Every structure is written in structure tokens, then in C-alpha cells.
Amino acid sequence: MPVPAPKWTRQPELRPRQIMAAALDVFAAKGFERATMDEVAEAAGVTKGTIYLYFRNKLDLFIQTLRTHVEGVTDLLPSVRVAAGEDVEAGARLLAKALLDVLMTPTMTKVFHLFIAEVKQIPELRQAYIEEWLPQAGLRIATLLEEGVRSGALRPLDPVITARAIMGMFSAFVLTQEVFGMKDITPMPLDEIANTIVTISFRGVLAS
Amino acid sequence: MPVPAPKWTRQPELRPRQIMAAALDVFAAKGFERATMDEVAEAAGVTKGTIYLYFRNKLDLFIQTLRTHVEGVTDLLPSVRVAAGEDVEAGARLLAKALLDVLMTPTMTKVFHLFIAEVKQIPELRQAYIEEWLPQAGLRIATLLEEGVRSGALRPLDPVITARAIMGMFSAFVLTQEVFGMKDITPMPLDEIANTIVTISFRGVLAS
């Protein structure tokens, strides 16, 4: 007599990732408040109670989901390496393209939007941004710029403002193309975006 | 019976404006889902039932509130006029500063954040963006750029991409300074922001 298939199996190692993956999708699709724990559970293939074995409450699930996926992304970033060579501008183009590839990832897009949407309501997010994510990204760029200014290679612009302006160009495309859904209406090749951003950043729009 | 003298002052009924003003504050402070009709009512100085005399439901209130306040802002934009003169760059600095002044307005900040947070969930917002707000802003800039390219004054960059990159620089500061609350941590004078954006846009970061 065949043993009937078990209704469920123990997966204590797997469950958290499984749940957070589902949570990211559901939260991204409906927003934090509109998403229900039942939807997350169903998307994860478990029942609601199971989520509470691994996460204290909905907010905890949300925060951990974002943190984990951000880490997953920043793990990719080392591959975004400066091709530090003779031609800085050419290296920057490669870099910009690599960065855009990461930012436009489905995962990153979702994280990005959720973060912007909820940062004002959730102090933990703001704190993570200020204490972890901001230094990892913005300050690194600002430092590079500062050195460039000091060496005379770059104009004497405020490095923090400049860094933020440049990052703003990147995020503009994440927001409009992916979040606002413009990629179907005004499709743009990623490398053309990267090239344009780099050209503007280095040399501006004026014909020389 | 004599007809009463025509009232020249436009009298858009008081109540809806009163309610929408309160709604903008409450929605901005708590987000669409977290905000309750009771809170809006209390902030507006009316009772919950009254809101439903003027708005079909919560979503309707939200959409109308955003639309109305966006109109209120675009009414301000004509004052952002090109000082079209000899020195285009100098004119652009004035323009950029004027634009930032409007974008950093408390009202505009709220609208901006709410729009980004909810655009994905609320089709009406996306539609308004694509059909009304985007043409009013992005396309206008793109057209200008296109002309500049054609006349040879500007580099041959894709105008749509370039326009969006430039707008991205502005919005970056709205988001970080106002929404993320960085203005207390990294305060930046508006005119310095404006100047930096214009310099980068026109001439890039490289020392010439």
C-alpha cells in the first residue's frame, strides 16, 4: 500500500527565504498596508501561522524582507568594479551600465519602490538608509569626487550635492521606467541610458 | 426682483477645498491606507459623513486631492519663466532655482511623495501622469533639447533620456532632503543645488 504523500514537509532552513521572496512580490504588488498576511502565505505556499514562526509580525517581515534583498543586491555590487585604467570616462560607462543592470533588476526595482513609499512611515527604514545604505553608496561616490576636485581633475563642485545629483539621474530611470511603468511607453536601451548619464555627468549637454 | 450683482470672485465651494487641504496633510503624514477618514474629517473640522457629501469614497478623495494640488502647483509654474536672453546658462540658473523653490514647497513635496508611493496601485494616477503631467513637464524640456540638438548648440544626445536625467537630478533632492528627511542631516542651500545641477547639465564635472 503506497504511503500517502505527506501534506507538508519540514523545511526550517528554507522557509524564511521562501517567505521573504513571496513577501517581496506581494508587498511590491500591493504596498505594505494593502498586502495581507494571507496573500503572502499563499504566495509562499505555506499557511499564515507559519509566517509567525519566523517573523514577529507583519512589520518585522517587511523590514527583514527589504534588508535581506538589499543585502542580496549589494552582494552583486562588488562585480560593479571600476575598470580603473587610462580612459576614466570609458571605465565610467562600463560602470554605469553595470549599475543600471543591477538597479533595473526586478528585485531591486521592488525594493527601491517599497523603500521610497514607506521610508516616511517606518523609522527602521530611515535608520537603515542613513546608517547603512547611504554610506555604502552615496558617500563612496562623494569621496571619489572630492579627490577629483582636490587633484584638479574636476570642477570645484560640492561633492555631496554632485553625488546626489548623479545618483538622482540613475534613480529617475528606475522610477519612471520600472515603477511608473513607462518602459512600455518610452522604451530605452540600458546602455544608451548609461552613456547619456555619463556624458552629461562628465561633459554636460553643451556642444564643446 | 433685481438680479443680484454677479460675483466676480470665483467661489469654488469652500468645503471641498477645506477637506482636500486637510486630506493632503493627513495622507502625506500617514500614507493613503493608514490615513483614516476620521482623521481627515477632524483635520478639516467637519465630521466623517460630511466628506461623503463631496467625495464618493476615500480613493476619490485621494485622487481629487492630488489632482487639485498638482493644478495648484502648475499654476505656479508659469512664474517659472525662461529669462530668454543672451546668456542661456545664466537664465537656466534662475530657472532652476525657481523650479526648486516650487518643488521644495511643502505642498509639492507631499504631492510628489504620495504620487510615487501610490502610482503603482492607483491606475488613475498613472493615467494622469502619462496624459497630463508628463507632457506638461518632460515633453516641454525634451522639445527644447531637441531644438538645441538640431541647431547644433547641444550634443546629439537622446532628448527624452536627457530630459528625464535632468529631471531626475531635481527630484533626487526632493526625495532625499524632504521625504527621507535628510535636510536636517545634510542641509544644502537651494541655490547651490540649482547651480550645481545647471553646471553639471551644461558642462559636466570635468574641469575644462
Add this chain to the structure above:
Amino acid sequence: MPVPAPKWTRQPELRPRQIMAAALDVFAAKGFERATMDEVAEAAGVTKGTIYLYFRNKLDLFIQTLRTHVEGVTDLLPSVRVAAGEDVEAGARLLAKALLDVLMTPTMTKVFHLFIAEVKQIPELRQAYIEEWLPQAGLRIATLLEEGVRSGALRPLDPVITARAIMGMFSAFVLTQEVFGMKDITPMPLDEIANTIVTISFRGVLAS
């Protein structure tokens, strides 16, 4: 055309009493934890949400329900008046009978049991007992006894202990007959109970 009967009517004055009356029954029947707000609502003829218009939460409803009904009972107590006359013992019999009549009331029985069952879990109840109900009852008796001892009419017994012992006799019958449901198994006329308690209290069981 006849106006259809309204689904519900406004009863802001009535609702709290109505709800607390239902709550007492439901809580008494099922205990605080087992009772559900839906059951209370149904028993009160309203819906769950209505309860929350008048009570902050389930615990608040419980406490207020007990307090209100205790007050309702102590309002009856003034009728329990000492027929202070020549024959103290005869007066006491009347008094005891009147007290038992009140204690054996369905309402008082429920309050009594609920109080005993939950006093340990609910600090507010303990506080109310110590600060309000105990002084109203126990201390009054103790004071009477103290005077009796001082005048030489009573034995030199500790008044507080004696008062509590006498009250214990009364509550024993509330508990066993009403709460444990013994009144169907060992029925006892109230006046015989009262007489027995008084005889024991005054003169003991020993034949003189």
C-alpha cells in the same frame, strides 16, 4: 407607500446599559476569555462595531460592566437597614435575610462569581475591591463589632477576622447554591439560611 421600518435607530443614551446588560450575561455564562465580542453584540442586539463606540476594548467592557452592576447592587443596599430596636438579634435576622435576598439576585450572583474568577488576572478589579467595595462592606461590619467589643456586649474577638468570617458564611451560600448550582440538589429556604447564620454568629452551635 409605507415607509420601510428603519434597520436600526439611534439610541446613544440606551446603548451602554443595553450592552453591559448583555455583557454581564455572556461573561457570566462563558467567562471573560471564552466570551466573544460577537456574542456580546448579538446578545445586546447590536453589531460588534457598536460596542467599540462605547467601550475601548473587551477588558474595559468587562470592568465597566462589573462596576456598573456592583453600583446597581449597592444602590439596593440602603434598603438593607438596621431595624435598630430593642431586640438586636431579631433585627439582625431581618438584616441577614435582606442581605441574602440581594446577594442571591441573579445579577449579584454573576458579579460575585466573575469577580472571584478574574480578580487575580485583572489588577483593576483587585484595586476596586480593596479601595471601594471592601471598605463599603467589611469595614462597616468590623466597626460595629469593635464597638460591641468595647461596650462589653461582645466577646473580645478580633473584629476584622470576625467580620470576614461572618461574610464568609454568606458568600458560601452564594457560591455553592448559585455558582456551583447546588440549589437544585440541596434547596434551602433563604430565611432558614439567614436564621442559621445569625444564630451561629450570635450564639454558636452549642446548646446553652
Add this chain to the structure above:
Amino acid sequence: MPVPAPKWTRQPELRPRQIMAAALDVFAAKGFERATMDEVAEAAGVTKGTIYLYFRNKLDLFIQTLRTHVEGVTDLLPSVRVAAGEDVEAGARLLAKALLDVLMTPTMTKVFHLFIAEVKQIPELRQAYIEEWLPQAGLRIATLLEEGVRSGALRPLDPVITARAIMGMFSAFVLTQEVFGMKDITPMPLDEIANTIVTISFRGVLAS
């Protein structure tokens, strides 16, 4: 292989006792409904599943816990033996003190309170009371009283009512001192309580 020496010590399986001991504490501390199986398990030093190896469900655990501990107490009662001698009243004082010592035991206090709190909800408890515990205690006293009345040593009071009144005096102190927590507020020596109860019972409060 030599057969191990027979173990003479009665080894009622360890686990059930261990669990019931923990259960009594947890149930007493939080009440039946508020107590969770997890808490009981943790207090017993086992895991939740283990409880279900020995008890069908939570209610079964509760009932068996009370029964077992009541038996444990009635095992103590034989030591409460009538010092049947010349001076009945002096013997009663010893008896009353011994009884109070047992009733005021932490275990008995817990059992007592839990029983009162839940008897109305749990038919099995009521049945146990009526069929087992009541005959063991109340009827024994009533029988004694009945004999006393017949022999003319005692007043012609109803023995059942009288027995219950006397038991009520004892339980009053269990409830107030231990359950209501009055022992910190109005501390009373046990032997003074016992003496007072006996004096009242035998001779009443009136000075002879």
C-alpha cells in the same frame, strides 16, 4: 545477564506528574484560558508535543491536574484527625488549625481558586465536586452535627446549612487572604483565625 533488582519505589510515570505540576502553576497564574500549552510545556521542561502524549487535550490536562492535586490534598487530610477526647472545643481548635494549614497551602490555594473559577464552565468539575469532594468534606461535618443535635449537645439547627456555613468561614480566608492577595494588607496569624472560627461556631459572638 542478571535481572536488575526490582525497584520497590513506586514509579508512577514521571512525565505526567512533572507536567501536571507545571500545569497547576501555569493555570493558577494565568487561568485556564489564558494559559497556553507552550507555557505549560516550558514550565515542565518538555515541548508542546510531549504533553499530547499523556493528555488528550488542554481540558483533559486541566481536569486531571486538578483531580490529582485534590487527591494529593485529601491524602493529607487523614492527618487532620479528631483529637476526640474530653474537651471537644479544644480538640476542634487543633482540628481547625490543622485544616487551615492544609487549605492555605500553595497547592490547595491554587486548586481552590481554579475550581471556583472554572466549575461553571466545566461540567466534569461540577460532577467531581458533587460526587466526590462534597461527600468527603461537607457531608462528614453534617453527619457529625446531626449526631450532636440528636444527642442534645447542639442546638437544633439544620445540619447541612450549618456545615456549609462553617466551611464558608474557612474558605473566606482562603479566598481573601490568598486569592485576593489580602494577606499582605491585612495579615492574620493562622491560629488566631482558627480560634476565632471555632469560638464563633461553638458559642457565637455574644458575651455570655
Add this chain to the structure above:
DNA sequence: TATGAATGAGCGTTCATTCAT
């Protein structure tokens, strides 16, 4: 027009119980 009492559907969370390991 305005009020606010009343509704009722919906959701987060808990927890007794089951069952794969």
C-alpha cells in the same frame, strides 16, 4: 447641509492540535 451612530467586512495575530521527523 451636516451629523455621528451604526454597520459589517476584513485583517493581524494567537494558539490548540496534528504530524513528519
Add this chain to the structure above:
DNA sequence: AATGAATGAACGCTCATTCAT
């Protein structure tokens, strides 16, 4: 025998919406 992961039903509470006044 023992574990503890997983289940799923149940419940307290909220809040958008309705409607009697």
C-alpha cells in the same frame, strides 16, 4: 518517546461606508 514545524480556525479590533436624525 520526543520534538517542533506546520496547520487552520478563531477572535479582537479597525475603519470605510451608510443612513436615521
